[in-house]
Amino acid sequence: MEKIRVHIADxxxxxxxxxxxxxxxxxxxxxxxxxxxxxxxxxxxxxGNTCDVLVLDINMPKMDGIEVLRALEEKEITHRxxxxxxxxxxxxxxxxLKMGADGFLAKKCAGEHIVQAIKSVNAGEQYLxxxxxxxLVASIKGVNPSLDNQYLDGIHVSSLTEREKEVLRLISxxxxxxxxxxxxxxxxxxxxxxxxxxxxxxxxxxxxxxxMYAMKNNMVE
Numbered sequence: 001m002e003k004i005r006v007h008i009a010d011x012x013x014x015x016x017x018x019x020x021x022x023x024x025x026x027x028x029x030x031x032x033x034x035x036x037x038x039x040x041x042x043x044x045x046x047x048g049n050t051c052d053v054l055v056l057d058i059n060m061p062k063m064d065g066i067e068v069l070r071a072l073e074e075k076e077i078t079h080r081x082x083x084x085x086x087x088x089x090x091x092x093x094x095x096x097l098k099m100g101a102d103g104f105l106a107k108k109c110a111g112e113h114i115v116q117a118i119k120s121v122n123a124g125e126q127y128l129x130x131x132x133x134x135x136l137v138a139s140i141k142g143v144n145p146s147l148d149n150q151y152l153d154g155i156h157v158s159s160l161t162e163r164e165k166e167v168l169r170l171i172s173x174x175x176x177x178x179x180x181x182x183x184x185x186x187x188x189x190x191x192x193x194x195x196x197x198x199x200x201x202x203x204x205x206x207x208x209x210x211x212m213y214a215m216k217n218n219m220v221e
Contacts (some may be wrong), residue, residue: 038063103127172214
């Protein structure tokens with residue numbers, strides 16, 4: 001089995017070393033590069049290097065994570081990206097997702113969840129840390145209504161088939177595409193197709209939107 005090739009970019013070497021130590025326990029993941037600032041990240045890619053997953057700190061010297069995301073997008077350099085941040089601010093989450101990031105993880109949770117985050121985004125799924133998910137759920141329950149406008153725009157009641165509803169419920173329960181496929185006895189490709197179809201039908205851009213739709217319409221058990 002081919003290993004997931006990872007590049008880690010953070011201005012704190014101790015954090016890089018910590019993540020590398022965790023990833024060394026996984027035979028399917030290999031750290032092939034590291035950078036201490038945004039310029040070094042770009043230089044690494046521009047010299048012909050590639051990776052499957054870029055773990056990118058949002059706050060770095062010389063060029064921050066937002067600028068790196070923008071530059072990589074302009075250069076059409078393809079890979080999966082997990083953004084790390086000391087703060088799980090919802091506006092920041094929304095911004096990096098719109099810019100093409102595949103995952104968002106608070107640094108305080110990185111050691112515990114980085115392996116699952118890397119495996120998820122490498123499989124084509126989106127990964128959001130638990131603290132972000134909790135804030136989304138809180139917004140639906142009215143604990144923090146100010147978040148509603150940020151995430152519910154464009155989500156509307158639409159006619160769904162029974163299978164679409166079933167897939168949507170399972171997505172909202174944080175099940176991966178592989179887990180849903182196993183439960184419904186279909187292929188992972190079929191579930192990924194359902195996900196894309198649901199996003200288009202419900203006019204949302206990511207799994208966050210799907211989960212919010214399910215919760216708002218009382219589809220979560």
